[in-house]
Every structure is written in structure tokens, then in C-alpha cells.
Amino acid sequence: MDLTTSYMGIALKNPLVASASPLTGTLDGIKRLEDGGVAAVVMASLFEEQIRHEHDAYTHLVDMGSHSFAESLSYFPKVQAYHLGTENHLNILRRAVESVRIPVIASINCVSPEGWMDYAKQMQQAGAAGLELNIYGVVADLATSSAEVEQRYLDILTAVKANVGIPVSLKLSPFFSAMGAMAQRLDQAGADGLVLFNRFYQPDIDITTLEVAPTLQLSSSSEIRLPLLWIALLYGNIKASLAATRGVETGDEVIKYILAGADAVMSTSALLRHGPGYASNLLKGLAVWMEARGFRNLAQLRGNMSHDQANNPAAFERANYLRMLESYQNPFQDS
Numbered sequence: 001m002d003l004t005t006s007y008m009g010i011a012l013k014n015p016l017v018a019s020a021s022p023l024t025g026t027l028d029g030i031k032r033l034e035d036g037g038v039a040a041v042v043m044a045s046l047f048e049e050q051i052r053h054e055h056d057a058y059t060h061l062v063d064m065g066s067h068s069f070a071e072s073l074s075y076f077p078k079v080q081a082y083h084l085g086t087e088n089h090l091n092i093l094r095r096a097v098e099s100v101r102i103p104v105i106a107s108i109n110c111v112s113p114e115g116w117m118d119y120a121k122q123m124q125q126a127g128a129a130g131l132e133l134n135i136y137g138v139v140a141d142l143a144t145s146s147a148e149v150e151q152r153y154l155d156i157l158t159a160v161k162a163n164v165g166i167p168v169s170l171k172l173s174p175f176f177s178a179m180g181a182m183a184q185r186l187d188q189a190g191a192d193g194l195v196l197f198n199r200f201y202q203p204d205i206d207i208t209t210l211e212v213a214p215t216l217q218l219s220s221s222s223e224i225r226l227p228l229l230w231i232a233l234l235y236g237n238i239k240a241s242l243a244a245t246r247g248v249e250t251g252d253e254v255i256k257y258i259l260a261g262a263d264a265v266m267s268t269s270a271l272l273r274h275g276p277g278y279a280s281n282l283l284k285g286l287a288v289w290m291e292a293r294g295f296r297n298l299a300q301l302r303g304n305m306s307h308d309q310a311n312n313p314a315a316f317e318r319a320n321y322l323r324m325l326e327s328y329q330n331p332f333q334d335s
Helices: 029-034 046-064 068-076 086-099 113-125 146-161 179-188 223-233 253-261 270-276 276-290 318-327
Strands: 003-005 010-012 016-018 040-042 104-109 130-134 168-172 193-196 204-206 212-214 243-245 264-268
Touching: 003 243, 010 068, 016 212, 016 276, 029 086, 029 276, 040 068, 068 253, 086 104, 086 113, 086 146, 104 113, 113 130, 130 146, 130 193, 146 168, 146 179, 168 179, 179 193, 179 223, 193 223, 223 243, 223 253, 253 264, 270 276
Parallel strands: 016 040, 016 264, 040 104, 104 130, 130 168, 168 193, 193 243, 243 264
Antiparallel strands: 003 010, 204 212
16 A cells, blocks of 8 residues: 655655644654654744743843852853753754654744744754744734735745745645635745644633633544635645645544645644554554555545545535535424
């Protein structure tokens, strides 16, 4: 059974990629994921504002010491010896590239134009096989227009592509007003891959303490449908690779994403929930299904259920929405 695929021009032994998570933030976690069977890993994202916060905290501590006793400055490491997060992250990346046989893709999330370019170059120099731009952010300024938000994505992509020679993907939000048009613009701007979709971790309100409480819920298979829809719509209409991420709990979700047109299928929650070794279960589910139906390789099934290839393309469109409403049976209504 041939499960090989290509993502952003990177050859993979199978379509399963471990997306950014605590598991991909350590060398041990990356090794365990390789042993579990994933074809590549996306390292935990490097967040520019976290690095800035650590730098500001260090500077504050040094300044405090300089106003007391001179010898107190010796208690703090020299600036070049204090990694401030960046060097530690790069060190893990370098060691992972040297230690595993699978591609290691770096991920960055920045808040300044300089940060995107600088960290992108550092990731390339550290040996990353590719780069994922995790443009995660909630636009809280109500005066910011959709056009401005879209242009920011394009500007970031253009700047990064001009400064690195490795493949670059974007992890996208599903909240663009015209998702298809935005995907095509990013494709035309040189994106090597699109990852659908970023999962926004939204806060809750604790009514006991009256505080905003951060919450983290792992995804479930019910979340597959939105990325499944857009992968099916985009397949065959853009040159960039399509990666699915969200709701991959069993081999069934892997199969569905590939049928829709995904080149790679990413998983986080299932691997956190069940452990790195669970990757083999996901791949086994795919292989068993393919063998039972006579598929010898992924190319034979990829995109078979995309919008362009489906026997009933309207199933992806408004007509199916109306059929769904008509088919619903109200349990409280007399027949």
C-alpha cells in the first residue's frame, strides 16, 4: 500500500502530520511522534510577543539591580547567554532536524513586520524543511476593515517569501468573508500551502470570580465539516497544497479529508488525547479502508469527493442546506 504524498513540495511517507502542540515543542515529543508513524511535524509556534515579554522582564530585572549594588548585576546572565526563548526554540529545531528522519516544519506567529522576516530567516537557518505562518489573532479594533485584514495576510506572505527559500504555508482562519477568493489571492501571491483551519481558542467568563477565564478544549470529529467543505471547494482550483487540520479523531476523518482533496492531514487533539503512538491507528484505518476498496495509492482517491468531482456538486452548496432543513424531524411535533 503506497501512502506517500507531497505537501508544499516536501515528500512525505504518508499524509499524517503532527500539527503544532506541546508534543511538538520538545525534542522528546518529536521523536515519539516519529516513532508513532507521523510523516512530518510542525513545531510548536514561536510567538514574538512572548519573546518580547521575556526580553522586557529581563531588562527590568537588570535595571532594578543597577540601582542597588553594582555586584548584584553579576547575579544575572549576560544578554548573549540569556536565550530569551528564541535560542532555546531554535536549538530544539536544530536538534530535531539532526535527530529525526522526517521533515520538521517551523511555525511562527509575529506581531511586527520585522518579526515575521527575522524569525522566518532564523528558522530556515536552523534547518526547517518548511515554514508555517500562524497568523493567529482576533481583530478587536472595530475600525479595522476586512480589506485591511486580508491585505495584512498578503503583506506578511510576500515579505516572508522574499526572505526565505523554503516552502511557506499559511494557517488560515475560517472567518474571511470570501474564503475562496482569499485562498486564490494567497495562492497567486506564492503560498506553497494552505492549512485549513486555525482553531481560535475563545475565552469564557467565570461567573463566580467575575473574571475572563482562558479555556482549552480539544477538538472532536464533529469539527471536520467546515474545513472539509472548503478543501472540497478549493481542490483543483489552486496550485498550493491543501492541509486539513481540525477534528481528526479516527482514520475515518483522514479518509474524508483526502477524498475531499487534502494533500496532508494534520492532527493535534487525538495525539494529545491518546498519545503519539495513536498515529499508527489513524494510518491503519486509512490503509485498511483503501485495501478493502482496491485503492493502491493516495492519488487514486484524492479529490474523488471534491466539489468538481462529486456526482452531486450541489451537496456542497445552498441546495443541500435546504434539503437538510426539510429532512429534520421535530421530535415534539405531532405527525
